[in-house]
Amino acid sequence: MRKLSAALVAAALVIGTAGTAHAGEAGRQRCTTVADGTPLRDALAGLPDEEASGALLLVNDANGCRQGTAGVADVHSGRTVPIDGRFRIGSMTKTFTAVVALQLAAEGKLDLDQTVQHYLPDLLPAGTAPITVRQVLTYTSGINHVPVPNKQTEWFLAHRYDRWAKGSQIDTAEPLAFAPGTKQRYGNVDYIVAGLLIEKVTGRSWESQIQRRIVDRLGLRGTTAPGRDDEVRGPHAHGYEATDAGWVDVTRADTSLQWSAASIISTAPDLDRFLVALFSGHLVPEPQLSEMFTVPAGVKLYDGNDDPADDQDAVYSAGLTKLLDLPSLTVWGKSGDRPGYNNAMAATRDLSMRLVYSVNTLHMGGTDQPLRSQRIVGAVLQGR
Numbered sequence: 001m002r003k004l005s006a007a008l009v010a011a012a013l014v015i016g017t018a019g020t021a022h023a024g025e026a027g028r029q030r031c032t033t034v035a036d037g038t039p040l041r042d043a044l045a046g047l048p049d050e051e052a053s054g055a056l057l058l059v060n061d062a063n064g065c066r067q068g069t070a071g072v073a074d075v076h077s078g079r080t081v082p083i084d085g086r087f088r089i090g091s092m093t094k095t096f097t098a099v100v101a102l103q104l105a106a107e108g109k110l111d112l113d114q115t116v117q118h119y120l121p122d123l124l125p126a127g128t129a130p131i132t133v134r135q136v137l138t139y140t141s142g143i144n145h146v147p148v149p150n151k152q153t154e155w156f157l158a159h160r161y162d163r164w165a166k167g168s169q170i171d172t173a174e175p176l177a178f179a180p181g182t183k184q185r186y187g188n189v190d191y192i193v194a195g196l197l198i199e200k201v202t203g204r205s206w207e208s209q210i211q212r213r214i215v216d217r218l219g220l221r222g223t224t225a226p227g228r229d230d231e232v233r234g235p236h237a238h239g240y241e242a243t244d245a246g247w248v249d250v251t252r253a254d255t256s257l258q259w260s261a262a263s264i265i266s267t268a269p270d271l272d273r274f275l276v277a278l279f280s281g282h283l284v285p286e287p288q289l290s291e292m293f294t295v296p297a298g299v300k301l302y303d304g305n306d307d308p309a310d311d312q313d314a315v316y317s318a319g320l321t322k323l324l325d326l327p328s329l330t331v332w333g334k335s336g337d338r339p340g341y342n343n344a345m346a347a348t349r350d351l352s353m354r355l356v357y358s359v360n361t362l363h364m365g366g367t368d369q370p371l372r373s374q375r376i377v378g379a380v381l382q383g384r
Helices: 006-015 023-028 039-044 090-106 133-137 153-159 189-202 206-218 268-279 288-293 371-381
Strands: 052-061 064-071 240-243 246-249 321-326 329-338 341-348 354-361
Touching: 039 052, 039 064, 039 371, 052 268, 052 371, 090 133, 090 189, 090 206, 090 268, 090 288, 090 329, 090 341, 133 189, 153 240, 189 206, 206 268, 268 341, 268 354, 341 371, 354 371
Parallel strands: none
Antiparallel strands: 052 064, 052 354, 240 246, 321 329, 329 341, 341 354
């Protein structure tokens, strides 16, 4: 998980809940290019640099809709980053998967209180504690992921085209990390299980359900669940990794390891459209939508030790993250990254402030939010 800096939290305290534009009105506003001399333009300035090759952002708030790009999309041609460029959204995929699962729950095809073992009786070893669908969607299952250093440069470059069978990412040899429902541990494995559940109850591929239930329904022209395609199709900024030998293009990669947890490709305009439809209740009805804005009560983040002194409260719901929770401001959204791309989408519950950005980072992995991403978020939180 990429961590927000203390500076961004402080900035959030300044702006309160300014901006009350209705979601529908905001969605129809014509976007302008971020102006020179503004914090948003300053946040994009200086690219490429040692951290990133390029960036794009799309902001909707009380000041209207603004968009901007910086840096290079292709180091060889010098082509600039396109505002509608595709990028690998990484773990933002989980929000899409949660939407489909909750749609199925609303249709009575998937019971959130029923067990994984009921739907997928051969997935987990006999004797595994009962795990509910809701626990999978909120990362409280305790299921383990096969350990793979997929964000380490050497491993990625050697294995970027490896093909993983669906479900082979789940480590069934290890006992559960904790009793289901007692802790929260963020990772891909729960959303791999969610993908398997979707396929089981629909009899169709996860990719087809993302396409039919979200992409086609909302007319998302730049969004795909790529399946076996290792390319980023359409206009896009290439992703690079800085090595001793220079920048290595890491755009192409097989996504089967990440699959239903982190494989989707999208654009900033598409993700903004997705956020508006989701938060407005047009994709998931109540009461299922409430699952996306409800963090499990009384649950702490799993830290691998038994010392309660350093426990932190859970922050993840079904498909979303409570990114900021302050008296003056609550922001929900989801971050995601793949080699060459660090991204996020975020909004207030009333959609009066929305942000989508993608930064083409040059150093994969890590737990802290890139400085460039912090600058973008900080500029938005200042409300300018």
